[in-house]
Amino acid sequence: MYVYIRTRMFLMELKLFTFIFLIKRKATKTIKRPFSNNNKIPCDAILLTAGCGLMELRWDPIMAQWIIVSGKRGKRPLLPEGYCPFCPGSKEVPEKGWTVLSLPNAFPALSPNPPLPDVGGDRLYRSMSSKGVCEVLIYTPRHDACLADLTVENVRAVVDLWTQRFEELGKRDYLKYVFIFENKGRIIGVTLDHPHGQLYAFPFIPPIIQKELTNSRKYWKRTGTCLFCRIMEKEIKESSRVVCENGDFVCFLPFFAHWPYGVHIYPKRHVTALTDLEDKEKTSFAQILKTVLRKFENLFNMSFPYMMVLHQRPTDGKSYPYYHFHVEFYPPLREKNKVKYFASVESGSGTVTFDYTPEMKAQELRDTPST
Numbered sequence: 001m002y003v004y005i006r007t008r009m010f011l012m013e014l015k016l017f018t019f020i021f022l023i024k025r026k027a028t029k030t031i032k033r034p035f036s037n038n039n040k041i042p043c044d045a046i047l048l049t050a051g052c053g054l055m056e057l058r059w060d061p062i063m064a065q066w067i068i069v070s071g072k073r074g075k076r077p078l079l080p081e082g083y084c085p086f087c088p089g090s091k092e093v094p095e096k097g098w099t100v101l102s103l104p105n106a107f108p109a110l111s112p113n114p115p116l117p118d119v120g121g122d123r124l125y126r127s128m129s130s131k132g133v134c135e136v137l138i139y140t141p142r143h144d145a146c147l148a149d150l151t152v153e154n155v156r157a158v159v160d161l162w163t164q165r166f167e168e169l170g171k172r173d174y175l176k177y178v179f180i181f182e183n184k185g186r187i188i189g190v191t192l193d194h195p196h197g198q199l200y201a202f203p204f205i206p207p208i209i210q211k212e213l214t215n216s217r218k219y220w221k222r223t224g225t226c227l228f229c230r231i232m233e234k235e236i237k238e239s240s241r242v243v244c245e246n247g248d249f250v251c252f253l254p255f256f257a258h259w260p261y262g263v264h265i266y267p268k269r270h271v272t273a274l275t276d277l278e279d280k281e282k283t284s285f286a287q288i289l290k291t292v293l294r295k296f297e298n299l300f301n302m303s304f305p306y307m308m309v310l311h312q313r314p315t316d317g318k319s320y321p322y323y324h325f326h327v328e329f330y331p332p333l334r335e336k337n338k339v340k341y342f343a344s345v346e347s348g349s350g351t352v353t354f355d356y357t358p359e360m361k362a363q364e365l366r367d368t369p370s371t
């Protein structure tokens, strides 16, 4: 009897295995890759028809990180002059009844239903499907404004939208990290003036977050305390790099700043994500954001370009008691009309050169009005 059952089970497994193998083979066959074999079909035709394999994640085994490859995105069309897809009444944007809005990115790098990747099964050159979510977060119906121009109530609505998107996308089990950010200014490559940010929800924990997690975990294990809390206490105590603060948040240029105006904003209470913030703290967050952004705008009396990123805990279901939510800015200017390039030393050796002192730059920002 036992032998009979074992044999049946073995046969069933074999059938299942053959079935999976055939499906995989079929999937491999149907994928036509624009860069493989002697493909005679012009690339544009493939972009319009197949779609397969034009979107995938490729593993860099040297740097141990995923690269998002999307053949289509490079071909995204330029918008007609004077047309704004984020203004009220545009295609997907309602005419009335909203302050902030999230929309799916029209040219996403990640998708909830991505095409199959190249199933080569090569252990060295691994790939996986670009399963994720890319959204555009519109800050206001007003076209001619920036986050700094909005009322604290409106900035608070943006904070609520961030919280809501983080919470909702964080529940999806294929999303391990919700990355919220804003690119501002032509110099960063932004082509749409309408005030907006974005989010990329990744099926993996991105490497910079991973590095912060590893190091803060080590510190937590060694000292039993939060690395970020200790940094914040030290910055407040030394005060020379503090730009501004309120009851619940502090903004400073860290002792180890990477960018000339690369300020960080920390909540004073140890929280790992926006969802941990209380109502009053979310308003304080909106207030300090507005203050910092006003200072940026007033610094050179111009629309100040920056990259702004929210660093929250991952959403992979694990617990990260040692992580501390914070915001980081990477403004590309080092003086008015002078750009700080992340050139060979920064890009090729991963070592940052800071041509001033963080204390000098913090002083400049402290002295700049926030009106």
Ligand code: ZN
Residues within 6 Å of the ligand: 084, 085, 086, 087, 088, 142, 143, 194
């Ligand atoms: Zn607009």
Ligand code: ZN
Residues within 6 Å of the ligand: 226, 227, 228, 229, 230, 269, 270, 271, 323, 324
């Ligand atoms: Zn902390």
Ligand code: FE
Residues within 6 Å of the ligand: 212, 311, 326, 328
């Ligand atoms: Fe960080």
